[in-house]
Amino acid sequence: MHRVLVTGGSGFLGSHLCDRLIERGNDILCIDNFFTGSKINIKHLLKHPNFEVMRHDLTQPLYVEVNRIFNLACPASPVHYQHDPIQTTKTSVLGAINMLGLAKRLRARILQASTSEVYGDPEIHPQVEGYWGQVNPIGVRSCYDEGKRCAESLFFDYYRKWSLDIKVMRIFNTYGPRMHPNDGRVVSNFIVQALRGEPITIFGDGTQTRSFCYVDDMIDGMLRLMDAPVEFTGPVNFGNPIEFTMLELAETVIKIVGGKASLTFKALPQDDPKQRQPDISLAKQVLGWEPRVSLDEGLKETAAYFRQLLRV
CATH class of the missing domain: 3.90.25.10 (UDP-galactose 4-epimerase, domain 1)
Incomplete structure (x- = not known):
């Protein structure tokens, strides 16, 4: 059994992830500031003995004891992330710094929920992980696009400098209940x-x-990546091709x-x-995953x- 921290745990993806982690018998700490997340999404878990929820803004440091971290916190739809673009960037960048610092202190494995938006308006099709993308750094979407790109950079700097156990997934369009x-x-x-x-x-x-990936498939991919051998860091595409x-x-x-x-x-x-x-050849080859x-x-x-x- 793992003691697992899920940031953004009351959101669309986060709440489904919490369900699956509970089914596995893990002890879950759900962190959310409830800007886009909803208590309704996790209402059925509130009385579960292995589930705890804490209101917290990820731009502030967090001191807890866990051995796995899923970093999902950030508004993910244009309507929400453009509502307060400065806060969106802070959530991506400061949130990554705070969670990486926590993982470093605890020697915990940490997964970053990145996005296909790091590819911007792509010049190649389909998108492969080695493609660096075409992003407008001063556009209305850049708070999200560049925030997530910076977070990936931080993850790999921590991996290179501190040998931190990281996993980076790039999530393409996902849909489903909640x-x-x-x-x-x-x-x-x-x-x-x-x-x-x-x-x-x-x-x-x-x-x-x-391309549209159903939420159950995406959560399956997320768990497979988190459970993958330490040497497989990603980034890896997850989505429906x-x-x-x-x-x-x-x-x-x-x-x-x-x-x-x-x-x-x-x-x-x-x-x-x-x-x-997405080109999901890497996810197929290494993780045996496809929607x-x-x-x-x-x-x-x-x-x-x-x-x-x-x-x-």
Whole structure:
């Protein structure tokens, strides 16, 4: 049994991770400032003897005793991370410094939840881990993109200087139950609009592509990476390599939700990438990981969650 710290543990990914860690018999300390996380996501765990939650802002030092750290804390949707971009950068950078310092003191293994956004608007397709990316360092998304890039840099500096036991995963678009209904991400946007009978908003002409990984698959990958041999640090891509255009996603959501939702088109946001698809060869080769939940299956589960949440 491990004593595990999960930062951002009441968020979308964090709460699912806490569930899986509890199932494994671990002792969990969930840290969150509840800016984007929700107590509803972890309500079912609050009375579990192996689960503890603490309100804490990761930009401040933390002194606890654990032997594994999952660093997931940071707003991950454009709506949320652009709300207070300075705080977003501080969470990524100061949060990484504080957690790396804690891991160094405890000699704990630490996993960084990085992002496909480190690739920016990519010039190569699909994206491989060796690609350095094309990021606008002064754009509206740079608080998140550059914050996560700096965090990766810090992780590898601690690895080189102190031989810290690190794992770095780059998470591509992930969806599923417990997403925030107003997070501005395309899957939640489309489902919520379709359930409410509103026009589905497509930015640009709808030909831009994304790949969508269901949350259960992503958590499986996260756990496999954390359990991997010490010499395998990453970074490693996790996501679904099957691409869909925004028009294809909208059509699939309408088919699953039902009704006759219409489409409305708006201008593409600044620095919005035109293509995003992971090369997951490394995850397959080293970890034996690849996503197994189809888009139709995952969207059905997600739509059912939002239908209950919104009572529509």
